[in-house]
Amino acid sequence: MKRFFHKILAFTLTFAVLFSTTSFAADMHFCCDKLVDLAVFSKAKLCYEKVKKQDEKPTKECSVGQMDCCSDQTFVKQGEDNLKSVSFELDSNNVVFLKAFFYTYINLFEGLELKTVPFINYDPPWIEQDIPVLYETFLI
Incomplete structure (x- = not known):
């Protein structure tokens, strides 16, 4: 049982070091303050396919198809570069x-x-x- 907990702890610490040293970006596309698309390593898709038909009456309310209500946000997580490098010298x-x-x-x-x-x-x-x-x- 003790070995099992040691392995879990080692895996958790390894994942924490890996997550803290890597950087990534998440791109989000919102329409009417609702999340439409989320992409981690690519650009988020826009909501062009949900645009309303031209013959409908335009309303002042925000709808999914209106492009002026849409917004894009990007979350960037920078990796740590100030890690301590270990040097091992043999004398x-x-x-x-x-x-x-x-x-x-x-x-x-x-x-x-x-x-x-x-x-x-x-x-x-x-x-x-x-x-x-x-x-x-x-x-x-």
């Missing part, structure tokens, strides 16, 4: 430390090649009498 002290660390870390997981039992060739002592019976001490 002789760091190389010696890394070699020693990896050598001891790898040798930490080496097991015994054979399962050796040091007393395999010795017999247990010969018990002449049963001691709990002799002293009449029994576990209850």
Whole structure:
């Protein structure tokens, strides 16, 4: 369960860094203060196909087809450019430390090649009498 939460946290932080460093623009087209089209990486389509017929009476109210009531808005999210770049320099002290660390870390997981039992060739002592019976001490 702990691994699962670590993976979720890592994914969330990765997504946050990716989202904060990239930039994108969203283009929106409004007619009569109603959102008609939204485009993220392209230009929003206008509402030409919804224009009213010419023979209808013009009204002063805002309708979907009137071009003077339409407006376009663009939302631009700029990415962050002031990230701290990490430089990793290897000098002789760091190389010696890394070699020693990896050598001891790898040798930490080496097991015994054979399962050796040091007393395999010795017999247990010969018990002449049963001691709990002799002293009449029994576990209850």
